[in-house]
Amino acid sequence: xxxxxxxxxxxxxxxxxxxxxxxxxxxxxxxxxxxxxxxxxxxxxxxxxxxxxxxxxxxxxxxxxxxxxxxxxxxxxxxxxxxxxxxxxxxxxxxxxxxxxxxxxxxxxxxxxxxxxxxxxxxxxxxxxxxxxxxxxxxxxxxxxxxxxxxxxxxxxxxxxxxxxxxxxxxxxxxxxxxxxxxxxxxxxxxxxxxxxxxxxxxxxxxxxxxxxxxxxxxxxxxxxxxxxxxxxxxxxxxxxxxxxxxxxxxxxxxxxxxxxxxxxxxxxxxxxxxxxxxxxxxxxxxxxxxxxxxxxxxxxxxxxxxxxxxxxxxxxxxxxxxxxxxxxxxxxxxxxxxxxxxxxxxxxxxxxxxxxxxxxxxxxxxxxxxxxxxxxxxxxxxxxxxxxxxxxxxxxxxxxxxxxxxxxxxxxxxxxxxxxxxxxxxxxxxxxxxxxxxxxxxxxxxxxxxxxxxxxxxxxxxxxxxxxxxx
Numbered sequence: 001x002x003x004x005x006x007x008x009x010x011x012x013x014x015x016x017x018x019x020x021x022x023x024x025x026x027x028x029x030x031x032x033x034x035x036x037x038x039x040x041x042x043x044x045x046x047x048x049x050x051x052x053x054x055x056x057x058x059x060x061x062x063x064x065x066x067x068x069x070x071x072x073x074x075x076x077x078x079x080x081x082x083x084x085x086x087x088x089x090x091x092x093x094x095x096x097x098x099x100x101x102x103x104x105x106x107x108x109x110x111x112x113x114x115x116x117x118x119x120x121x122x123x124x125x126x127x128x129x130x131x132x133x134x135x136x137x138x139x140x141x142x143x144x145x146x147x148x149x150x151x152x153x154x155x156x157x158x159x160x161x162x163x164x165x166x167x168x169x170x171x172x173x174x175x176x177x178x179x180x181x182x183x184x185x186x187x188x189x190x191x192x193x194x195x196x197x198x199x200x201x202x203x204x205x206x207x208x209x210x211x212x213x214x215x216x217x218x219x220x221x222x223x224x225x226x227x228x229x230x231x232x233x234x235x236x237x238x239x240x241x242x243x244x245x246x247x248x249x250x251x252x253x254x255x256x257x258x259x260x261x262x263x264x265x266x267x268x269x270x271x272x273x274x275x276x277x278x279x280x281x282x283x284x285x286x287x288x289x290x291x292x293x294x295x296x297x298x299x300x301x302x303x304x305x306x307x308x309x310x311x312x313x314x315x316x317x318x319x320x321x322x323x324x325x326x327x328x329x330x331x332x333x334x335x336x337x338x339x340x341x342x343x344x345x346x347x348x349x350x351x352x353x354x355x356x357x358x359x360x361x362x363x364x365x366x367x368x369x370x371x372x373x374x375x376x377x378x379x380x381x382x383x384x385x386x387x388x389x390x391x392x393x394x395x396x397x398x399x400x401x402x403x404x405x406x407x408x409x410x411x412x413x414x415x416x417x418x419x420x421x422x423x424x425x426x427x428x429x430x431x432x433x434x435x436x437x438x439x440x441x442x443x444x445x446x447x448x449x450x451x452x453x454x455x456x457x458x459x460x461x462x463x464x465x466x467x468x469x470x471x472x
Contacts, residue, residue: 050160051215051224052077057240058084059231062389064382066210068093069228070166071124073212074270077164080128080277085393090127090283091120094390094417095291095467097383098302098312099319106326106340108319109312110383119303121268123290127283129275134268144254151253151265155213158269164212166268171209171229173252176242180233208256208263214241221246281401288409296468317464320457328454338446341431345438378435380428388421413467420463427456 055077060069061084068087075082088094093110100107118134125132135154142150158165171177182192215224223246230239257264278286293301297316306312314322326337394414398407430453434441441449 048156048160049215049217049219050156051217051241052159052162052164055164055212055214055226055241057226057231057236058228059236060084060228061232062385063232066228070210070212070226071121071270073226073228074164074166075128075130078128078130078270078272082128085389085396086283087124088386089291089390089393090124090287092287092291092294092301094387095295095316096302097295097316097319098306098310099314099322100312101310105344106323106337107379108323108383109379110386118305121270125270127278127286128270129273129277130270131273132268132270134266136264136266144257147257147265148250148253151267152250154267156216158267159213159216163269163271164214166210166212166266168208168210168256168263168266169249170252170256171207173244173248173255174209174211174225174227174242175244176225176227176230176239179238180230180235183235183238184233208260216246218246223249281403281406284397284401284406288413292468295464317461317468320461320464324454324457324461327450327457334447334450338443338450341434342439342441342446345435378428378431380424380431384421384424384428387417387424391415391417391421416463416467420460423456423460423463427453427460430456 055073058069058072058076060066065084065088068091069084072082072084072087075087096110098109101109121134122132124130155165155167181187209227209229211228212226213223214226216222217224222243224241224243227239227242230236230242253265277283290301295316297314297318299307299313299315302315306315312319326333328334391414394410394417398410398414401407401410430449433449434446437445
């Protein structure tokens with residue numbers, strides 16, 4: 001997920017509307033408002049309360065690793081010795097590609113950007129001796145009330161049995177993130193406490209964020225969760241057993257379901273089934289075999305969602321081959337790609353986010369600048385980060401195994417993924433020129449840039465062939 005846009009929106013609207021209306025946002029662990037169950041605030045009916053103790057905090061460390069940090073917390077809670085970066089590797093990060101999302105034509109998408117996560121999490125469960133179950137409310141026939149009741153019943157049942165629940169929500173509403181924004185921007189209390197709540201609700205959710213539900217208190221109308229993002233702001237304490245008004249949480253889920261229905265009301269649970277995790281060497285071998293299959297483009301190792309819903313039939317190295325073809329195989333292909341990129345960049349320039357960043361770039365560049373926005377729109381930067389992170393991870397574990405062949409494999413993949421990360425950075429820099437100039441880019445310049453991008457893509461194809469093992 002991306003945070004600069006949240007920061008920008010908050011600053012802009014607190015400047016122009018701060019102090020108008022009383023704030024109804026709550027801070028974590030304080031000012032919890034009663035949840036109305038229909039019996040009234042004075043009801044004598046005691047509601048169930050349960051907190052799962054001992055779930056550690058794991059930082060997601062980047063804007064887009066929340067989907068891996070959440071399982072890491074749960075695995076550590078179950079006493080499994082693992083790390084965020086081992087989970088990244090075991091999930092296929094650094095080895096996975098898809099081409100392309102229906103709304104992002106001729107784009108490369110990463111493991112983080114393409115997975116529905118069900119198959120990846122199930123694979124992780126098999127490595128760590130756990131079971132995994134994922135449920136989502138996919139019926140359009142249900143009302144918001146029915147969606148919520150079905151979701152909340154499932155959450156409470158799991159939490160009451162000491163089973164943490166992974167869920168996806170709109171990050172704008174989370175008290176953990178709001179408290180971090182307040183702290184990071186050093187916003188005076190008189191502005192923060194008088195910020196109208198409707199400001200947060202004015203913007204449709206364009207991002208999703210994963211958290212781990214760790215408890216609830218229905219008597220006080222509150223939900224407790226771990227949020228892996230708060231360490232990015234330098235405040236992990238705001239994300240550890242953070243409390244939020246249950247009514248506000250429900251409203252955020254209802255709002256999220258309207259904007260991203262497929263990801264709404266999701267519950268993911270890892271259960272301890274008393275099976276021992278695979279030994280570390282076995283985990284590595286099994287995960288790398290799957291990673292190589294993903295890089296090779298084996299559809300069976302990706303989520304069905306990518307192929308069936310997003311129509312991404314070109315996966316792994318085949319995604320690079322298709323991109324190379326669209327960048328440089330004949331004038332017709334190249335012109336189509338150029339105008340696709342021009343149209344996409346023009347659409348970004350008409351968005352509210354771009355206008356906000358543009359204003360800050362002109363008048364308050366010390367807060368955020370236009371390059372922040374452009375980097376968020378350029379998925380090649382994310383791919384570069386993923387590949388570099390896995391390269392560093394493999395360098396770090398090369399001597400952990402008592403097997404010289406595995407050590408050699410770690411070094412070899414680390415070197416090659418490092419080279420590929422450099423090439424993705426170059427690819428991103430070239431694509432950024434489309435985002436900077438948009439429809440104003442002269443055609444000769446666009447031809448030159450796409451030619452450079454085709455050459456860089458060809459380099460990456462050569463690198464991936466070496467990782468796979470000489471497969472054409």
